[in-house]
Amino acid sequence: MVAALRAKPGGEDIGVTIGDFATTKPDGMFSVAYLVFNTIMNLTTQAAQVACFRNVAAHLEPGGCFLIEVGVPSCSGSRPGRPSAPTT
Ligand SMILES: C[S@@+](CC[C@H](N)C(=O)[O-])C[C@H]1O[C@@H](n2cnc3c(N)ncnc32)[C@H](O)[C@@H]1O
Incomplete structure (x- = not known):
């Protein structure tokens, strides 16, 4: 992925840090x-997700934003407090 970034115009100018x-x-x-x-x-544990939020908070400027893109499962066929209805 870093190689693909570097191959794009201006890609050399974007800082990259590799790690967890x-x-x-x-x-x-x-x-x-x-x-x-x-x-x-x-990040499949609460501890790992909390560590992520703490890490981001430590690197955001005042007024900065932490944006998380995540899909929300469809609720069709379910009622509040109940699991989704079986599809078969
Ligand atoms: C949904 S993909 C990101 C999409 C990709 N950047 C793109 O633009 O198409 C999530 C990526 O995070 C990597 N990943 C998973 N856990 C990670 C972790 N703890 N630290 C760093 N990268 C991780 C996965 O290997 C995967 O490449």
């Missing part, structure tokens, strides 16, 4: 932290 996004400490502070396309779901 829950715990890796990039240099600097940022106005936006963005977890694309359900990436938060790769």
Whole structure:
């Protein structure tokens, strides 16, 4: 992925830090932290997700945003407090 980024115009100008996004400490502070396309779901424990939020908070400038893109399962066929209806 980094090689694909570097191959694009201006790609050499974008800083990259490689590591576990829950715990890796990039240099600097940022106005936006963005977890694309359900990436938060790769952290499968509450402790790991809390570590991620703490890590992001430690690297956001004042007024910065933590944006998490995540799909929400359809609720069709279910009622509040009940699991989804079987599909068969
Ligand atoms: C949904 S993909 C991101 C989409 C991809 N960046 C794109 O633009 O198409 C999630 C990525 O996070 C990586 N990943 C999972 N857990 C990680 C972790 N703890 N730290 C860093 N990367 C992780 C996965 O290997 C996967 O490549």
